[in-house]
Amino acid sequence: MKIVFNLRELRRERSALSGTLGLVPTMGCLHIGHLSLVQAAREQNDYVAVSVYVNPLQFGMGEDLDDYPRDPDGDLEKLESEGVDLVWMPEKTEIYPDGYQTYVTVEQLSSRLEGERRPGHMRGVTTVVTKLLIAFTPDRVYLGEKDAQQIHVIQRLVADLQFAVEVVVCPTVRDLDGLALSSRNAKLNPDQRNAATVLYRALTAARSAFMDGERSGSRLRAVMTEIVAAEPLAEPLYVSVADIETLQELKRLPEKSLCSLAVRIGKVALIDNVVLEIT
Amino acid sequence: MKIVFNLRELRRERSALSGTLGLVPTMGCLHIGHLSLVQAAREQNDYVAVSVYVNPLQFGMGEDLDDYPRDPDGDLEKLESEGVDLVWMPEKTEIYPDGYQTYVTVEQLSSRLEGERRPGHMRGVTTVVTKLLIAFTPDRVYLGEKDAQQIHVIQRLVADLQFAVEVVVCPTVRDLDGLALSSRNAKLNPDQRNAATVLYRALTAARSAFMDGERSGSRLRAVMTEIVAAEPLAEPLYVSVADIETLQELKRLPEKSLCSLAVRIGKVALIDNVVLEIT
Numbered sequence: 001m002k003i004v005f006n007l008r009e010l011r012r013e014r015s016a017l018s019g020t021l022g023l024v025p026t027m028g029c030l031h032i033g034h035l036s037l038v039q040a041a042r043e044q045n046d047y048v049a050v051s052v053y054v055n056p057l058q059f060g061m062g063e064d065l066d067d068y069p070r071d072p073d074g075d076l077e078k079l080e081s082e083g084v085d086l087v088w089m090p091e092k093t094e095i096y097p098d099g100y101q102t103y104v105t106v107e108q109l110s111s112r113l114e115g116e117r118r119p120g121h122m123r124g125v126t127t128v129v130t131k132l133l134i135a136f137t138p139d140r141v142y143l144g145e146k147d148a149q150q151i152h153v154i155q156r157l158v159a160d161l162q163f164a165v166e167v168v169v170c171p172t173v174r175d176l177d178g179l180a181l182s183s184r185n186a187k188l189n190p191d192q193r194n195a196a197t198v199l200y201r202a203l204t205a206a207r208s209a210f211m212d213g214e215r216s217g218s219r220l221r222a223v224m225t226e227i228v229a230a231e232p233l234a235e236p237l238y239v240s241v242a243d244i245e246t247l248q249e250l251k252r253l254p255e256k257s258l259c260s261l262a263v264r265i266g267k268v269a270l271i272d273n274v275v276l277e278i279t
Numbered sequence: 280m281k282i283v284f285n286l287r288e289l290r291r292e293r294s295a296l297s298g299t300l301g302l303v304p305t306m307g308c309l310h311i312g313h314l315s316l317v318q319a320a321r322e323q324n325d326y327v328a329v330s331v332y333v334n335p336l337q338f339g340m341g342e343d344l345d346d347y348p349r350d351p352d353g354d355l356e357k358l359e360s361e362g363v364d365l366v367w368m369p370e371k372t373e374i375y376p377d378g379y380q381t382y383v384t385v386e387q388l389s390s391r392l393e394g395e396r397r398p399g400h401m402r403g404v405t406t407v408v409t410k411l412l413i414a415f416t417p418d419r420v421y422l423g424e425k426d427a428q429q430i431h432v433i434q435r436l437v438a439d440l441q442f443a444v445e446v447v448v449c450p451t452v453r454d455l456d457g458l459a460l461s462s463r464n465a466k467l468n469p470d471q472r473n474a475a476t477v478l479y480r481a482l483t484a485a486r487s488a489f490m491d492g493e494r495s496g497s498r499l500r501a502v503m504t505e506i507v508a509a510e511p512l513a514e515p516l517y518v519s520v521a522d523i524e525t526l527q528e529l530k531r532l533p534e535k536s537l538c539s540l541a542v543r544i545g546k547v548a549l550i551d552n553v554v555l556e557i558t
Contacts, residue, residue: 007441101387102405102439107380126381134413134440160381161413162286 001080003087010088010135017085019046022168023138025129028052029069029183030078033173037142038082040170045140049086050079051132056092058124064267069183088135095131104130106153106160112247113149114271117237117262125150126157133163141165146172146180148258148273149247172272174200180272192265195233199263199272202227202239206259210276217241217250217257220276224261237262237269244275280359282366289367289414296364298325301447302417304408307331308348308462309357312452316421317361319449324419328365329358330411335371337403343546348462367414374410383409385432385439391526392428393550396516396541404429405436412442420444425451425459427537427552428526451551453479459551466547474512475544478551481506481518485538489555496520496529496536499555503540516541516548523554 004010014021022041026034030052041048052075059065072089079087103123109115110122133141141158143151155167173181178200179193188196202224209223224239239261241250250257253276260273283289293300301320305313309331320327331354338344351368358366382402388394389401412420420437422430434446452460457479458472467475481503488502503518518540521528529536532555539552 011443097438099435100439102383102385102436104381104383104409107382109380130383131440134442137416156378157381159376160379161410163413164290 001076001084001087003076003089005089005091006094007090007135010086013086014049014136017047020139021045021047021049021136022140022142023132023136024048024050024142025132026050026052026075027054027068027183028075029071029186030075031173031181031183033144033146033181035078035082036173037144037170038079038084040168041140041142042083044168047085048083049088049136049138050084051088051090051136053088053090053095053128055095055124055128057096057127058118058121060118060120063118064184064187064269067187067267069186095128103127104157104161106156109149109153109156109247112242113238113240113260114262115149115153117269122149122153126153129154129157130161133158133165138165140168142168142170144172145169146182146272148260152245152247178204180270182270184268184270187268188265192233192268195231195265196263196270198228198231198234198265199261199270202261203259203272203274206241207274207276210253210259215253217253220253220259224259228261228263233265235264237264241276280355280363280366282355282368284368284370285373286369286414289365292365293328293415296326299418300324300326300328300415301419301421302411302415303327303329303421304411305329305331305354306333306347306462307354308350308465309354310452310460310462312423312425312460314357314361315452316423316449317358317363319447320419320421321362323447326364327362328367328415328417329363330367330369330415332367332369332374332407334374334403334407336375336406337397337400339397339399342397343463343466343548346466346546348465374407382406383436383440385435388428388432388435388526391521392517392519392539393541394428394432396548401428401432405432408433408436409440412437412444417444419447421447421449423451424448425461425551427539431524431526457483459549461549463547463549467544471512471544471547474510475542475549477507477510477513478540478542478549481540482538482551482553485520486553486555489532489538494532496532499532499538503538507540507542512544514543516543520555 022045024037104126115122206220220241221239228236244256256277262271301324303316383405394401485499499520500518507515535556541550
């Protein structure tokens, strides 16, 4: 496994790879969710690359950039054992040099949900992903379903800028009690960790109601709101039942919708989602 | 010479080229200025590609998108005789498909001069250039010095997004009377064509004053303003003596500055510039 730090080394190592390349972009502190992306990339490509970079541009003022969990040594050990070929761990200045002023925005899709809750967040994501796609020129890029809006935005980005890359979406990996794996879960104390199951409980309640025939967006949102409200350690940030293409809130649900929410527990904001689909 | 229309064909032809590629992005209606870029690209690369695309995104409301001169047959003839290898003439929908919503902005540098005069113009330029660099993956891209701000903005774009491409700047090609070649010159009637020399007259007067020791930005701008005012067919849009890096207007001139202006003659807006440099 080659580990590179600056872009020059990355380009040299990249150009030495002839064959298909799968890229897994991460912010490090890797868990089984990330490793499932690496495994999918390993199966589908000749080479697998991983970027480990806590992108400051996607964190707003007062967000948890400085607190974001980091574990570079642990990350490298895990990636080595998964048979990764190339890891890029850039310094901040490597990605955003002095005088940096170029931004990539996906307009409408970035304005809702996480984009609305975190101004500038989606612009940070789309800018860094553009830079990673230019730097790695991968054949496939692997993203986790947990970050549903991010997936939509990046799919639009890839289509609009016409990158020759396939976006591969992998299912959310959950703990036994349903909590979606997230590097931020490490910041929860045992009581908070317990309370965090409220996200999946709210989503499964909405899914049950949908399966039972409920097609009203506002009633499905109310189902989730009520469950979050019953959890004293949880502060609701938003609940959403949205069009799967435009991410606009729905009055009546069509065949396929995105049901998502964000909740703050202690200092940690957690997100999760399920797709509601008539099967 | 291969002529391609859609992106799929472009990618196929591009991937068949092994060796260095020089790209000359154009809006067509090619003149000797464009061909000088092609010739520079021909000398410095194994292959030369040219894009011909009147990019709607860089035209504002009420600007001359529909009137912009077009001559695809003439363009192909000229490019063929210059030994170009690959020409992409995309349809509008090929570049901006349905639902398009991704934009690339270079913030500070885009806010002045042409960017201030034409809101959204620079965003249109940087977005389409990003797409061209992704589509062609050239080793070098060739730009004419006439569009001075555009060059600065694209150099910043390339540095910030870290495209592995060298930006090659070629000198402005002028008619015998100093008028910078531009596809828009074809829209001038003989009187207007005559009046259009006012841009170069203003720039050379500013340069003479600079060579004679004038270092006051406001006095140099006044020199140009006066000359433009004396030309009845010319409507001044702006005159500028700006920092060569930041494009901010200067009070006192350092060793090297950008002296530029824009003038409307009839319905046609023309721009030109010279670099003021202590030699």
